[in-house]
């Protein structure tokens with residue numbers, strides 16, 4: 001009796017750390033924690049061994065320790081910049097208070113701080129751009145996917161165009177997008193900078209397709225019996241789409257969205273680099289142009305950050321995917 | 334009321350790469366209100382096709398169907414269908430599945446509370462009140478089929494069409510479901526057309542058994558009136574001579590008059606292997622006997 005209850009008490013915990021039913025606890029722990037850690041350790045070791053042997057015009061390729069040091073330095077620079085900013089505003093406020101005391105009719109003005117963006121600022125800019133591009137792409141792609149999934153004729157009409165545009169690299173789009181945005185987006189006091197629009201549109205154009213195609217496939221693959229149920233009930237078009245088509249296409253749609261977000265993130269870095277628009281891509285490019293002895297380490301910090309954010313975005317979409325999936329038996333990974 | 338549901342001279346051709354394939358040829362059948370009719374016949378003879386034509390999901394190439402004096406030319410909730418594999422929406426609970434149908438059919442005629450009561454009433458009728466708020470993947474095969482039946486009944490259809498409703502269930506569950514169905518039928522006295530492969534099921538449930546000839550160009554072979562008194566009980570019927578006589582007649586039709594050619598060779602990955610050869614041998618024999626008869 002006690003052994004059973006102990007077993008059932010342990011089971012969820014074991015499953016949580018990924019062990020099988022019969023795995024003894026230390027082994028489960030090993031599979032989940034130790035093995036990946038060992039993998040990372042081996043990678044770091046190989047990196048540390050190889051790096052000093054690669055000589056560049058800026059010195060040897062940075063090893064893990066150099067990169068760690070530069071990572072810390074970048075964070076410190078960010079903190080310093082924030083302190084500077086705060087100090088700047090405090091000085092202004094003090095001065096304004098002083099002048100108001102002397103002259104009550106004085107209207108106080110606060111000048112914005114114009115420091116150069118730090119590494120963290122660039123990360124936030126990139127995240128904002130990728131979110132905007134991805135949301136815009138999804139807003140276009142999902143309805144388009146539903147339409148061409150529902151209608152064989154529309155599918156035949158759109159498919160060649162989609163297949164043609166799908167493999168186009170962001171680098172090919174970028175000059176066109178830049179020119180069009182410059183021509184169309186003219187404003188004295190723009191709400192958002194032109195470079196932001198350019199990157200966003202480029203990201204959108206590149207990450208549209210997986211969502212369109214997957215949504216269409218999901219919509220077209222609605223079970224014939226469910227379609228018959230809908231016909232027998234004489235569901236109207238909107239009810240049919242809402243209650244039958246969308247839910248059954250949901251898993252495919254989210255698989256598409258996940259691929260799209262991955263592409264969006266990859267495209268964004270390239271676009272920022274090429275278009276000189278603020279973000280992580282520009283950070284990498286600036287460091288490359290800068291060519292100081294720290295540059296390579298700093299670029300490596302950016303590379304690792306880009307990877308980590310890409311990974312987190314993917315996990316986020318995976319979580320959304322399993323939330324949206326009605327078929328809990330499928331193993332998403 | 335002698336021809337509530339009137340199927341007259343229905344033929345259907347399916348387009349195939351080898352030209353049109355005539356699945357049904359001049360099939361006529363009249364069904365009274367409140368009658369329970371079973372369609373029985375070998376696999377592939379066209380039973381589902383008949384049911385789908387009545388449902389309006391398929392259009393007959395010739396002839397037509399009229400229900401309660403009106404021509405049938407599109408699907409509608411007055412001809413509710415219980416599909417072989419339940420076809421519940423997997424993302425909705427049992428309750429919501431029935432509710433979808435009720436909302437659609439009684440919109441504007443029932444208040445929200447009335448609809449909820451009606452959904453619950455129908456789920457109780459099929460003994461599913463305890464699992465109303467479970468999703469299909471949390472239900473057993475029999476329970477899913479019960480919900481499918483509740484959904485169809487909740488539409489208050491003029492005809493209930495059932496395509497092998499218990500075909501995928503084990504023998505014990507199947508017997509339970511048949512008893513439930515008889516119970517419901519005693520109270521509601523629906524007009525039912527049910528497809529089955531099971532001779533006992535057909536005799537136990539039906540007022541009339543319609544036996545179909547083998548395809549292509551299938552039609553009605555024989556019609557058997559089952560005038561056994563109701564309520565019927567499967568245990569006592571087992572010793573009833575009339576019951577056994579009916580069973581025997583259906584069996585004779587299926588296995589002597591319409592002996593089925595077991596078409597092993599048509600199955601795609603049956604080409605090689607000695608197993609196919611030996612089975613082909615039996616099938617071949619049956620085939621030859623069938624041709625001679």
Ligand SMILES: Nc1ncnc2c1ncn2[C@@H]1O[C@H](COP(=O)(O)OP(=O)(O)OP(=O)(O)O)[C@@H](O)[C@H]1O
Pocket residue numbers: 347348349354356374375376377378379380381382383548
């Ligand atoms: N859409 C279609 N296109 C071409 N042929 C079809 C189509 N639907 C059915 N058929 C053919 O019509 C015949 C009757 O099919 P149907 O599904 O009605 O048989 P059934 O009696 O219901 O068989 P089962 O008992 O196995 O369900 C079969 O030979 C089948 O191949």
Ligand SMILES: [Mg+2]
Pocket residue numbers: 380381382496
């Ligand atoms: Mg069938």
